[in-house]
Amino acid sequence: MTDQFEPTIIGFTCNWCSYRASDLAGTARMKYAPNVKLIRLMCSGRLDPTFVLRALSSGADGVMITGCHPGECHYIEQNYKALRRFLLLRRVLNGLGIEPERVKLVWASAAEGARFAAETTAFVEEIRKLGPLNWGKADDGPQATDHDQPSFAHGKEMEVPA
Amino acid sequence: MTAKPKFAMYWAASCGGCEIAVLNTHEKILDVDANFDVVFWPVAMDAKYKDVEAMEDGSILLTLFNGGIRNDENEHLAKLLRQKSKLLVAFGSCACEGCIPGLANLSPVGEIVHTAYNTITTDNPNEIYPRTSYDVPEGELHIPTLAKVLRPLEQVVDVDYFMPGCPPESHQIAAVIDLVIKVVKGEAELPPKGSVIGVGDSTVCDECPRARNVKMIKEFKRIQDIAPVDSELCLLEQGIPCNGPATRSGCNARCPGAGAQCIGCYGPAEGVMDYGARLITAFSSVIDATTPEEIDHILDGIPDPTGQVYRFNLAGSLLKANREAWKVK
Numbered sequence: 001m002t003d004q005f006e007p008t009i010i011g012f013t014c015n016w017c018s019y020r021a022s023d024l025a026g027t028a029r030m031k032y033a034p035n036v037k038l039i040r041l042m043c044s045g046r047l048d049p050t051f052v053l054r055a056l057s058s059g060a061d062g063v064m065i066t067g068c069h070p071g072e073c074h075y076i077e078q079n080y081k082a083l084r085r086f087l088l089l090r091r092v093l094n095g096l097g098i099e100p101e102r103v104k105l106v107w108a109s110a111a112e113g114a115r116f117a118a119e120t121t122a123f124v125e126e127i128r129k130l131g132p133l134n135w136g137k138a139d140d141g142p143q144a145t146d147h148d149q150p151s152f153a154h155g156k157e158m159e160v161p162a
Numbered sequence: 163m164t165a166k167p168k169f170a171m172y173w174a175a176s177c178g179g180c181e182i183a184v185l186n187t188h189e190k191i192l193d194v195d196a197n198f199d200v201v202f203w204p205v206a207m208d209a210k211y212k213d214v215e216a217m218e219d220g221s222i223l224l225t226l227f228n229g230g231i232r233n234d235e236n237e238h239l240a241k242l243l244r245q246k247s248k249l250l251v252a253f254g255s256c257a258c259e260g261c262i263p264g265l266a267n268l269s270p271v272g273e274i275v276h277t278a279y280n281t282i283t284t285d286n287p288n289e290i291y292p293r294t295s296y297d298v299p300e301g302e303l304h305i306p307t308l309a310k311v312l313r314p315l316e317q318v319v320d321v322d323y324f325m326p327g328c329p330p331e332s333h334q335i336a337a338v339i340d341l342v343i344k345v346v347k348g349e350a351e352l353p354p355k356g357s358v359i360g361v362g363d364s365t366v367c368d369e370c371p372r373a374r375n376v377k378m379i380k381e382f383k384r385i386q387d388i389a390p391v392d393s394e395l396c397l398l399e400q401g402i403p404c405n406g407p408a409t410r411s412g413c414n415a416r417c418p419g420a421g422a423q424c425i426g427c428y429g430p431a432e433g434v435m436d437y438g439a440r441l442i443t444a445f446s447s448v449i450d451a452t453t454p455e456e457i458d459h460i461l462d463g464i465p466d467p468t469g470q471v472y473r474f475n476l477a478g479s480l481l482k483a484n485r486e487a488w489k490v491k
Contacts, residue, residue, distance in 0.1 A: 048443060077452075088467060096268075
């Protein structure tokens with residue numbers, strides 16, 4: 001075991017393309033980073049941004065959203081909805097100090113097991129570089145209640161705030 | 163004289179609008195006086211914290227607590243009033259979800275203090291800031307210490323009921339006062355603990371008189387940049403970011419009815435876990451574009467996406483604050 005940071009990543013896959021891509025990667029015994037925990041949705045259009053926020057606030061370091069290629073959605077156009085939500089969500093996360101790169105959107109068809117594996121590995125490496133998010137850690141996150149008095153607000157440091 | 167049940171109202175990090183809304187119930191305020199003994203209400207009467215500290219635990223029947231928890235004084239009073247009250251109501255948007263003061267969670271507390279003492283109208287060449295304690299011949303003086311983020315009441319103490327709104331509509335307040343009086347007289351029962359009271363059970367859109375179609379938009383615009391605003395048509399369909407789709411009903415769609423977009427002061431609608439996430443979905447649904455470039459171009463019409471979707475709700479959202487704000491050590 002090395003001490004390198006192993007990111008926790010939640011992946012949302014669509015039932016018709018990207019989940020099958022991950023299945024294909026598995027049956028073809030392709031090697032890719034094991035950090036992603038997949039959750040299968042019927043469609044990327046089912047992706048409520050709440051899922052992403054919940055994942056990040058509960059300890060995930062990154063979130064991968066995958067769906068069918070544009071124009072190939074099983075439900076005709078729902079992946080475009082996912083795309084629009086994703087783009088707005090990234091802007092909102094940026095305002096909260098979360099690097100937009102922590103949320104990634106990948107299109108992968110059912111035949112693209114190799115692409116799914118490569119994108120997953122690349123994403124894990126990118127998150128590894130960004131480091132842990134630690135949002136959900138009780139003593140260090142915004143949930144902290146008893147330890148949240150900033151030390152500089154006591155006494156003289158208050159006179160020259162950061 | 164038989165003892166009337168006791169009533170208290172307190173403000174923490176808030177503007178005072180909630181107190182005005184209570185007074186706006188007009189003659190209903192006389193019912194409060196007729197049925198309750200007002201023991202603590204700093205805005206309306208003189209009372210000392212030590213008087214509250216001397217009360218028996220649970221001796222206040224109803225406390226309306228407005229304002230978020232921004233400093234140690236707020237926190238002390240929240241815990242004290244929780245201890246002394248049978249029913250603690252998070253009253254108004256600040257106590258429920260942080261409201262506008264909660265937007266300060268976007269900045270580290272040091273930056274907030276720096277801004278407050280270095281505005282264009284504040285001449286502070288020597289960079290002088292208040293201290294939280296100071297020695298004087300008579301002893302040590304203290305002013306409240308700021309916490310690193312603002313927290314809604316529920317994140318600090320156990321809350322019995324939530325009454326959102328900025329401020330809660332006076333007719334809703336009057337209805338809640340009536341209900342509590344009936345409960346006191348044994349004519350009605352309290353709703354289940356944790357209920358959101360004085361509200362509707364749907365979204366602002368459901369109460370909104372404007373016509374909704376399935377129109378898609380090519381650009382978002384600020385309402386002041388559109389002339390004239392169609393008085394009949396859904397504002398979101400006119401490209402105005404309107405927070406109605408995610409917001410709880412209860413205000414009779416006051417703002418959209420009057421020609422202004424809903425800003426979301428009644429908080430998340432029933433079943434909405436994260437207000438901002440619901441709005442992201444709602445705004446995304448009207449964008450008429452399929453390429454990332456085109457979508458991004460349309461989204462440029464919302465200059466402050468985080469402030470737009472979390473205007474009233476940031477401190478009560480899943481992420482609660484900007485990372486830089488809560489990381490302050």
